[in-house]
Amino acid sequence: MNAASVLSFILFTVTVAIISWYKTRKENLQTSTGLFFANRNLGFLVVGGALFFTNISAVQFIGENELVYTNNMSVMAWGLSSVFAMLLVSEFIMPVYLRSGISTTPDFLEERYDAGTKRFVSIIFLVSYIVNMLPSVLYSGAIAFNGLFHVSETFHIGYWQTIWLLVWLIGFIGCLYTVLGGLKAVAISDTVLGVAMFAGGMVLPYLGLKYLGHGSVAHGFNTLLTSHNTHLNAIGGPHDAVPFATIFTGMLLVNLYYWGTEQYIVQQALASRNLAESQKGIAVASLGKIISPLLLNIPGLIAVQLYTHLHNTAEVFPQFVSDVCPPVLTGYMAAITFGAALTTFNAGLNSTSTLFVLNLYKPLKAWQQKPVTERQLVNAGKRFELLVCFLAMIIAPFIAFAKQGLYTYLQMVSGFFSVPIFTILVVGLVHKRVPAIAAKIGLTFFILTYAASQLFIDTGLHFLHVLAILFVLTVLLMLAIGAWRPMPVPFVQQWNNVVDLQPWKYRHLYAVLLIIAMIGVFVLFSPWGLAR
Template identity: 80%
Template sequence: MNVGALLSFLLVTIFVALISWYKTRRENLQTAAGLFFANRNLGFLVVGGALFFTNISAVQFIGENELVYTNNMSVMAWGLSSVFAMLLVSEFIMPVYLRSGISTTPDFLEERYDTGTKRFVSVIFLVSYIVNMLPSVLYSGAISFNGLFRVSETLHIDYWVTIWILVWLIGFIGCLYTILGGLKAVAISDTVLGVGMFAGGILLPYAALKYLGHGSAGTGLDILLASRRDHFNAIGGPQDAVPFPTIFTGMFLVNLYYWGTEQYIVQQALASRSLAESQKGIAVASVGKIISPLLLNIPGLIAVLLYPHLTNTAEVFPKIVSDVCSPMLTGFIAAITFGAALTTFNAGLNSTSTLFVLNLYKPFKAWRQEAVSERQLVRVSRRFELLVCLLAMIIAPFIVFAQQGLYTYIQMVSGLFSVPIFTILFLGLVHKRMPAIAAKMGLTFFILTYSIAQFVVDTGLHFLHVLSILFVATVLLMLGVAAIAPRKEPFVQQWNNVVDLQPWKQRHIYTVLLLLAMVALFVIFSPLGLAK
């Protein structure tokens, strides 16, 4: 373990923590609004940084570079195609949420359908976070940290034991961070780390190309462009990690769900001080998604030439960082990766307690006609966060047994929870007489059939195509129920906004520019560009 790299890591990590503490030291965290929503006072830069870096975790650093190494640049589509979904959410879904003044996305489903639907979806969210999202973040963070600092080699302990130790270390620090700082601490650290990631996105590829070119980045670039051009292709074929047609089917649905419904993402935008700030923040996050392949994909591309016969492909990213970077840069990249794991875990933990306290615990107390104070809600929230953290830390190490690769595993399992929720949200918005029973039947049908298609019966189809087929089937089922037993009165949204709802006037100009940049990157990494 290099002392310079460790020192650099500690300095950057402590620096981010100090900025977060300084910016939140006067925040009132003894109320639900302060703990969960930063008192709804975040500006667009903080919202954008929080959205972007909450989405980016060590999962992406490890998983996407691994898939580029083993496959090609088609995995880039996950991040790049999400720009379109983010802009749709900004224009059509975020105004609906802010107009309602909701605290969680299930709150809107309660307004649209009924309390039973809200509880059903809240439980789905909680299960998803506890068994999939939070453990995956901890596991990928542990892999990255071990690879960058060679912890198992330095301490001469078993790899499996090392993962357990690092998972619990990250989980403990993340839990402490969330409990003491609330959402604003997460958002501030996300913004600072986002700036650091852009710097790393330039420095790491440069260092890797210089290493490949034996001291000359230009020579390294020439070698890269002259070899293995098939790996440059982002237009995936049927056997690739992301077949190109899936961008327009299941991936589109997953991205719409993620940016428009996923609680730990939406919560960042709900904390903005106005609709305009929220929309600007989403645009900032979109810029981040367009730049992110520099750090999430390009290192994996270079690693194809540096390590042609790597056995443990999950080690691609940490290996290239530790091999090509100076100790100071290694520590800097390690701090960014560690921060990515930490902030995504923190945001997920914060949202998990938000869902439990506001959607399950508080209504339960009201049903029992028991008064509950703000201080009591905060206390219960922190205890629940501790419980969830322990469960996630126990589950995380067992992800090592996933056969499909970390990133594919995460996306496949998340489909079990994500698209069914988006389906009932979508129909609730476009069909004013869709009844609550249709939403419950749709959720149950989708979850059961997707579970069978992925874990019992081999359909032979890519899981993203399965998601799109089940989306259509669920829509038809719900439309059939609505035709037989429609809602008595058409749904009319109640205005209960708590922030200014004036939209961002220049949003359409930036929407066009962002979409053009997205398309341009697909063209560059295609047979029409670098992959020819």
């Protein structure tokens, strides 16, 4: 453990914390709106930074570089194709949410269906965060931290014990950060870290190529293009980590769910001061997704040339950073990775608390006819965050036993919760007479059949194709129920907007430019580009 690396890490991490504290010191966190939505006053740069860096966690640093190292650049499709989904959400879904004045995505499902559907979906969200998202973030952060600072070697403790120690350290700091700072602190730190990540993304590939070329970037780049060039291909075949065809089936659905329904993501956009700021923020985050392969994929690509065999391929990114960077920059990259784990964990915690307090705790008190104050809501939310944090820290180390790699594990398990929720949202938006019972039956059918396909029956299909097939079947099932027992009165959305709904004037122009850039990156890493 190098002293300069540690000092650099501490300096940058403390700097981010101080900036977040300074920017949020006057925020009123004693109301649920202040704690959960930053008083709905975020500008587009903060919204964009929060969306981007809440999405980019240590899971991506570790998982995507691991899949590039073991397979090829096809994993890049997850982040790059999400640009199209983000633009669709910006144009069609975000105006609906802001027009309704909702606080959580299940709020809209309550308006469209009924309170029972809202509770059902809220519980699905909470289970997803507790057993999948939050533990994965903690585990990947622990792997990165150990790989960058060699904690297990320095303190002469076993790898398993080290992962437990680091998981609990990250979890404790993240929980403290969220409880004390609320969403505004998370959003500010996301923005600062997003700028830092962009800088790191420019420097790290340069240093990697220089290291590969023994001091010559040009020689390193030539080696990258002429050796193991099959790894340069982002157009995945049927047996690759991400077959290219899945971009147009299950991956599109997962991305639309993630950017348009996932509470801890949508909550960042719902905190914007108006629709235009929200749409500009989504455009900023989309630009970040186009640039992100520099940090999330290129290190794994260069690592293919550097390491013929790694005992634990999940450590390819921290091993790469540790080898190619000087100690000060190693500490800087460690701070970005640590911040990525922390901010995603913080956003997830804040959203679990939001869902619990507003969708379960508050309605329960109303049903019991017990008055509840804002202070009681805030206190209940903070207590629930502590509970969720504790459960996530217990579950996280056991992800080490996942056989398919961290990133594939995360995406496969998220299928249990993601596309089913998106399915009932889509049907509710396009069909005005499908009843609430159809949403409940659809959710149950989708979750049970997907579980059977992944746990008991070998379909021979990629899980993303399975999700797409089940999406179609569930839509048909819900429409059939709607034809059999339609709502007597068609759904009409109520206008309850709390922010200005004037859309961003230049959104279509920037959407076209972003889509062209997205296609250009795919072509670059294809048999028509670098992977010839």
